[in-house]
Amino acid sequence: MRKNSTEKVIELENISISFGGIHAVDDASVDLHKGEVVALLGHNGAGKSTLVKILSGAYKRDAGDIRVRGELANISNPRDAKAYGIETIYQTLALADNVDTAANLFLGRELRTAWGTLDDVAMEAAAREVMGRLNPRFQRFKEPVKALSGGQRQSVAIARAIQFNAQILIMDEPTAALGPEETAQVGELIKQLKYEGISIFLVSHDIEDVFDLADRVAVMKNGQMVGSADVGSVTKDEVLGMIILGKCPPAAQKGPGAVNQ
């Protein structure tokens, strides 16, 4: 299933971070190949969001290395990550509530006129185009995103991530607030992006979706990596066992978080 298993675009090696006394992520390693979708699974509070936020520069790790395309990467803030072509859809969406859709899509990377002023019209045009792809019914371009519905906001967050030709995409529960139709649309989008050679970390709780979209699953428990496996080589029940009990099936690659049987 994997298109090009030779090139690893992301390697997270022995990442650890703790908040106060809590080891949110503890010695976790996972990698991502070009054009691959890796689903990150785990119970609530397992450390999935924290791990991907380290990759996107939102948190500074206490220990561990990040390699991008094989080279040691220096990611200590969101700007660094973006410079490596890493775009993130945060679980909390991280939208600027008081500005409109176009302003959110281009936040930090505004289009400007020849005079250096904001080119709002051009940004609105681009916003209409990309939103048309995701959510054709969406029309409220003039309103601050605070006034949008949860699903519309999620669409804006997704649009922002795919707007800038990302090489690596992190999607932290991107469809949590979406209706069935929009969820299907995001599923199609993920397949399309994968086809274009974009590598994706997908954090999700929906096993069905994961088996439909992902090439590989990586399961976390209490901040540690239970293991990872190709979706073709494990069953849904086995994956559930990894999530709930930390039991690593024989076909999976075992991590430090797996229980000893």
Next chain:
Amino acid sequence: MADNPKEEVAGNSDGGLVARSFGVIEHGLQATARFFRATEIDTRMLGMLGALILIWVAFHFVSDGRFLTPRNLWNLSVQTASVAVMATGMVLVIVTRNIDLSVGSVLGFVAMIMAVVQVEWLPELLNRNHPAIWVIALTVGIALGAMIGALHGFIIAYMGVPAFIVTLGGLLVWRGAAWWVTSGRTVSPLDSTFRLMGGGPNGAIGAFWSWVVGGLACLLVLLLILNARRQRKRFNFPLRPVWAELFLVSTVCATVLGAVAVANSYPWPAGIVKRYIKNNNLNVEPSELFIAHGIAIPVLIAVCVGIVMTFVAKRTRFGRYVYAMGGNPEAAELAGINTKWVTTKIFITMGMLCGIAGTISTARLNAATNAQGTLDELLVIAAAVIGGTSLSGGVGTIAGAMLGAVVMQSLFSGMLLLGVDSPLQNIVAGVVLVLAVWLDGIYRRRQG
């Protein structure tokens, strides 16, 4: 509205009439809604203008026609200038959920330094009344304001001390520093050119140039609207109907030209006309000569500051980041915005504006005193808040804050005109502030 209960009762016998009259009302409401949508007028701003006009008319009647005179309105405009200038910066500060309690003291300190520079230092180096003195003093004031703002901003953004505390400290520190510069001595008189920035008969641009400025402003409005139309055409976006555009342009131009007409109908006082006649060896009676003040220079400065700050807030990346941070600072950071640096820049801007405001107020007084700008921070914050800046961040306009400054100053000068003593003035101002924010809250909740 016309739908009183009587009509409803009467409607029991004649349902058709009620239905029809409701139909008319509904039609009227729809038309109003359509009007506001087409012109994209900010209804909140309109409400504030309405409140201001109400205040003016009320004072006019209570004072037996002494409020709405060219003289009073002209003075009102000059008195508002300094607070209005600082209010434009306070909008950015409050939009990012910060506060600046130090602006009055910073104004006082910067003003004192500017006065010392032009009265005691520069005349030693250059000669007295050297034409460059005012520029150097002004530059020193703005630069010093910027440095103080940078210091505040650095401590707030990079050292993580809350703005409330840093600027509360600043309030004490800079007031004390202002005293220290001259051990409390008042510095006066100031450079004659510098004084023009404070208004007065000489510190106004006269009738001819006032019309020129008014004409240019109208032209600018026209160009802006045409440009916005062209931009939207570029991407085939829906355009505003032409009648709506014409309505906007003509209303704004009428207001601008009306203001110029008022400024131009306030003549120089007799004493100054006499001196003018003597100095120019004219052969006319002082009563025959009508020389208009025209727009006061401090007002012109304030309007220019307002235009520049609106441009900064609406059309630059910095302005965009300010509003984005106000809504959700963490999201702005995650979007890759350097929020610490943006915060520092906001306080630098605020400091520079204190320098400009200090220039206006010292020039008007022809002196720098130890108490200059005392309590200005409260007026400035009140102006911004009355003008619709939300203390929870993310919302606020420059124009609104300047209008808020005019409302505050109108209240004070109206009460002064009526001979209300100052404790009562403060009581009224305080009540109005709370009332304005309460009404604004109701308005916003209804808007959703």
